[in-house]
Amino acid sequence: MDYAFAVKWLKAFRHSAEAICELYADDFVFEDPILDQYQIRDKGDLGRIFVLYANKDRENGLGVHNFRIRGYEGDRRSGLIRWEWTPEDAGNFIGLDVTNKPFFTQGHTFHVYDEQGRITRESSWWDVGAILTAIGQPGIEKARIPAKSAVAGAA
Incomplete structure (x- = not known):
């Protein structure tokens, strides 16, 4: 596929779970190990996962989810999409209270496509x-790279 498909895929998240699922072949495998989602092969299950991201109600605590493409590398058979994601007005995320705690993250998604350009x-x-880190979860700290002089002094 190409950059235009990557944009279409991310825009589908804001439209509806059905719009996203239409981009997948009937025979597919979906995995998001960060959310402990492995070997999902049913479009009904896939739709239930994606329904959250198409939320448009800022009052229900699910948040309005904004995705932006950062890059695409690939060809008609496979591709790697780099993206960023920021929810607005979310109250809960992975069981954590994120009310009034804005956050942002980046990620990447690898796709394999069939001959019709659908995700397999x-x-x-x-x-x-x-x-x-952004929501202030205790015990999470960014790794710090020591200053060049500190590394040289340790040798």
């Missing part, structure tokens, strides 16, 4: 640590 395999990975 998807694997998504994203930085949950950035979210936990």
Whole structure:
């Protein structure tokens, strides 16, 4: 596929779960290991996962989810989509209170496509640590790279 398909895929998240599912072949495998979602092969199950991201109600606590493409590398058979994600007005995320705690993360999704350009395999990975840091989750700290002089002095 191409950059235009990647944009179409991300825009479908804001439209509806059905719009997203239409981009998948009937025979597909979806995985998001960060959310412990493995080997999903049923479009009904896939739709239930994606319904959250098409929420448009800012009052229900589910949040309005904004995705933006950062890049695409690939061809007609497979591709890697780099993206960023920011929810607005979310009250809960992965069981954590995120009310009035804005966050942002980046991730990438690998796709394999069939001859009709539909997704047959998807694997998504994203930085949950950035979210936990942004919402002030205890025990999560960014790794710090020591200053060049500190490294040189240790030798």
